[in-house]
């Protein structure tokens with residue numbers, strides 16, 4: 616960069632990148648509920664081509680479980696970190712969990728925080744519990760206080776609550792997208808590359824930090840961090856679709 620303000624779509628990708636992509640709000644437009652998202656035509660092809668151009672060093676890093684990610688992008692099975700890094704899947708196949716699941720009792724206790732709050736959608740991911748309040752934004756603070764109260768209990772001390780876009784998420788302390796990046800970077804095809812993390816939400820700030828700890832870059836969507844960023848998922852998708860062309864040009868130059 617030459618000191619002029621550079622928007623991210625103008626940032627030229629490099630062949631030695633390892634790309635870590637958040638899904639919701641980054642690759643996909645947000646929807647009213649997590650199940651209502653749409654995978655646009657052409658995105659699977661763009662992902663396959665970008666992954667190939669990076670020798671496979673492309674991973675999805677999401678709050679969704681890996682099984683959910685696979686269902687969404689079927690028949691693709693990209694390297695992935697699910698539930699913010701609670702699940703790691705460096706290659707195809709089932710993911711491995713980096714910590715114990717929540718017990719049924721812990722999950723049941725947490726879910727009680729949403730009782731009587733109309734419009735709150737509770738997503739029990741076994742390794743984490745997400746409370747979506749997009750359909751009931753006025754309950755944000757009440758819901759937060761209730762979740763906090765449950766987390767005071769001795770049995771739930773090793774969990775904490777994190778904010779996201781219209782979501783409160785409870786997960787085990789010490790698990791985040793930055794640690795997921797570092798874990799994936801330890802092995803091929805990621806090892807030795809420059810990690811580049813693209814994300815739109817609070818939880819992606821951990822991913823940004825993880826990428827930077829490994830000498831990499833953080834590419835925000837919308838106004839997640841000050842400075843240049845992608846306008847939105849459509850711009851990320853367009854950029855991703857063009858990425859192999861940039862890399863091919865560099866090779867032939």
Ligand SMILES: [Mg+2]
Pocket residue numbers: 637638639640641814815816
């Ligand atoms: Mg997101």
